[in-house]
Amino acid sequence: MQELREMFYTDTPDKRSFKNGFVAIACAALLTFSAPLASNAQSLFATAIKVNDRSITNFELAERTRFLGLLRAPGDHKKLARQQLIEDRLKLGAARSVGIVPSREEVEAGMDEFAGRVNLTRAEFIQALNAGDVSEDAFRAFVRSGLAWRQLVQAKFASRIGVTEDDIDRSVASSGTGATIRVLLSEIIMPAPPPQAAAVQERAERISQITSVSAFAAEARRYSASASKARSGRLEWLPITQLPAPLRPILLGLAPGEVTDPIPLQNAVALFQLRDIEEVQVGEPQYAAIEYAAYYIAGGRTEAGLAEARKIESRIDRCDDFYGIAKGQDPSVLDRGSKAPEEIPSDIAIELAKMDPGETSTTLTRANGQTLVLLMLCGRTPVLEEEVDRAELSLGLQNQRLASYSNGYLEQLRADARIIEK
Incomplete structure (x- = not known):
């Protein structure tokens, strides 16, 4: 709670600029003979952007900019504020044209849900916003446009995203061994040993709100410990x-651009962003067992530990080679075996999912970050006959179609709109 207060209450040049502008407006109202101050107030509430017949004022732009900050x-933030407010006008206009206007109760429920993402009540969240010179009205407008758009997209395209049994059948491999859904992901795996766990979790919560592929990529380059960095x-x-x-259901519940909530791993936190999802005509097998080797190196992700891992990687091509590396050492340094997917620790399972047989990873640690895991995938044993999770497939197909319709409709509204930026 204290960290969140610091995030909202920390003074910044943008906040001081806004406060100065606010003082100028107040003075203009009291001292009507002061022309420069009156002009400043008029400028602040003047139209900055015209979207069809709806105006966006300089004041709204400034407040949305601070809100994003x-x-x-x-x-x-300034550029994103302009983009969001233009899209808000388009979304609200399209919704109102078909009679969709979220009720006060619906908007307030949306505000409650949004505030709950940072473990605050709506009143506490609004108080924090007010301290940063952002009004409750700005927050309410932000939530209202998102809610109206969600209701509009559901109403407009619900009949088109229905998935039939034939659709699911076409998405199942002809052998019946797996689903024909594949995903294009970006990942961030952040080490979180106990002394850093709270700070890493706070950072992960912030990153989970990202909807931009480029913004997520920047965070990955900065913080991820995975080879994909x-x-x-x-x-x-x-x-x-x-x-x-x-x-799987977590990823299938995302729309392209959305990020998972932070996923706790052993001594780490993972985040995944869905970049795309598609149906393919060739079925992918499900697996009865995954065979892998994990070799444990003292030192964790220190230079010495990583250097030792690179040295070993240069000497191995397959899992059997680890026996020579571990010869004469305590048997506990090597974990080699074949396990059912549900028996594999989640962090190891996630790493193995990205690997081909013979590939290695040094992303993971054990013993509170003091031991580095050199992981190699040995092989996968497919299930020959397995019942496909048809409900999971249906959800994935619906989300994919709805996201596609939503994005295309917004682009159409933008293309048809008269947008004048001053």
């Missing part, structure tokens, strides 16, 4: 069946 949204966290296409079972 308080939320620590990634990117250029060099690729801005981007992974290649992965069959959904190759990922740990508990993770």
Whole structure:
């Protein structure tokens, strides 16, 4: 709670600028003979952008900019504020044109839900916003537009996103061994040993609010410990069946651009952003067993530990090679075996999902970060006959279609609109 207060209450140049502007407006109202101050007030409430017949004022832009700053949204807050407010006008206008206007109760429920994401009540959240010179009205407008758009998209496209049994059948491999859904993800794996766990969790909560692929990529380059860091966290296409079972419905519940809530791992926190999802015609197998080797190196993710891992990696090509590395050492330094997917620790399962046989990873640690795990995938044993989770497939297909319709409709509204920026 104290950390959140510091986030909202910390003074910044933008806040001081707004406060100065606010004082100028107050003075203009009291001292009507002061032309410069009166002009400043008029400028602040003047139209900055015209979207069809709806205006966006300089005041709204300034307040949305501060709001994004308080939320620590990634990117250029001024630019993002302009983009969001333009889209808000388009969304609200489209919703009102078909009679969709969220009720006061619905908006307040949305405000409650939003505040709850940072473990605050609506009143506490509004108090924190007010301290940062952001009004309750600005918060309410932000929530109202998102809620109206969600209701509009559901009403407009619900009949088109229905998934039939034939749709699911076409998404199942002809052999019946797996789903034909694959996902394109970006990842951030952040080490979180006990002394850093609280700070890492707070950072992960902030990153989980990101909806921009470029912003997530920047965070991955800065904070991720995974090998994908060099690729801005981007992974290649992965069959959904190759990922740990508990993770699948979480990912299928995302729209492209959305990020999972922080996923706790052993001594780490993971975040995944869905970049795309698609149906493919060739079925992917589900797996009865995964074989892997984990070799434990003292020192954790220190330079010495990572250097030792690189030295070993240069000497191994397959899992059997670890026996030579571990020869003469305590047997506990090597964990080699074949396990059912549900028996594999979640952090190891996530790493293995990204690997081909013979590939290695040094992302994970044990013993509160003091031991580095050199992990290698040995192989996967597919299930020959397995009942497909048709409900899971249906959810994934619906979310994919709804996101596509929503994005396309917004682009159409923007293309048809008269947008004049002053």
